[in-house]
Amino acid sequence: MWEVFEGKALEYDEWYDRNEEIFVKEVECLKKIVPEGLILEVGVGTGRFAEKLSAIGIDASLDMLKVAKKRVEVVRGDANSLPFKSEVFDAVLLIVTICFLENPKKAVEEIRRVLKKGGYLIIGFVPKNSALGKLYEEKGKRGHRFYSVAKFYTLEEIKEILNKNFEIEQISGIDVISSGDFLCVKAKRT
Numbered sequence: 001m002w003e004v005f006e007g008k009a010l011e012y013d014e015w016y017d018r019n020e021e022i023f024v025k026e027v028e029c030l031k032k033i034v035p036e037g038l039i040l041e042v043g044v045g046t047g048r049f050a051e052k053l054s055a056i057g058i059d060a061s062l063d064m065l066k067v068a069k070k071r072v073e074v075v076r077g078d079a080n081s082l083p084f085k086s087e088v089f090d091a092v093l094l095i096v097t098i099c100f101l102e103n104p105k106k107a108v109e110e111i112r113r114v115l116k117k118g119g120y121l122i123i124g125f126v127p128k129n130s131a132l133g134k135l136y137e138e139k140g141k142r143g144h145r146f147y148s149v150a151k152f153y154t155l156e157e158i159k160e161i162l163n164k165n166f167e168i169e170q171i172s173g174i175d176v177i178s179s180g181d182f183l184c185v186k187a188k189r190t
């Protein structure tokens with residue numbers, strides 16, 4: 001569902017200027033669990049997180065990549081078919097992106113392929129059953145340009161998507177409007 005971001009990259013990116021306090025807390029939460037090494041962000045968007053977490057990025061939207069490439073090294077590609085050799089990355093980040101993937105299970109399998117043995121998938125997401133998740137879903141129902149195509153997940157559903165391909169080692173979170181509005185999951189490639 002990356003198409004909804006085409007032509008909206010600057011508008012998307014401005015959210016971070018208006019909500020710097022939240023962004024700083026999200027980055028802190030992720031920094032604590034992202035390991036050293038070669039890091040890829042799938043669904044890099046405009047590159048805000050990748051820049052802070054020293055990652056390279058991939059995204060399907062050319063418009064988002066045009067902004068991201070001013071911040072980090074990027075390539076265009078699909079999460080379901082990553083243009084990388086197997087077992088090359090120490091960690092792959094999926095930040096606020098899983099809810100926009102048409103086939104998250106397939107993307108997770110593909111992420112597993114490009115991760116080194118013992119590498120980590122780090123997921124940052126807004127749980128469906130959190131106060132913020134409920135607000136976003138409500139906005140989606142009212143036709144919000146991005147949330148109307150998003151599919152939000154609970155932590156339990158994220159665990160199902162990870163299936164036996166990953167083992168969760170750590171979960172931390174931050175409050176945005178209420179507790180646990182943004183969760184960071186660190187999952188090790190099995």
Ligand SMILES: C[S@@+](CC[C@H](N)C(=O)[O-])C[C@H]1O[C@@H](n2cnc3c(N)ncnc32)[C@H](O)[C@@H]1O
Nearest residue numbers: 002043044045059060061064078079095096097
């Ligand atoms: C909500 S944005 C998140 C961007 C960035 N991670 C951030 O947190 O600011 C979701 C991104 O995922 C990308 N995306 C969605 N589906 C994709 C797919 N199948 N392959 C690659 N990128 C995809 C979109 O183009 C968009 O840039």
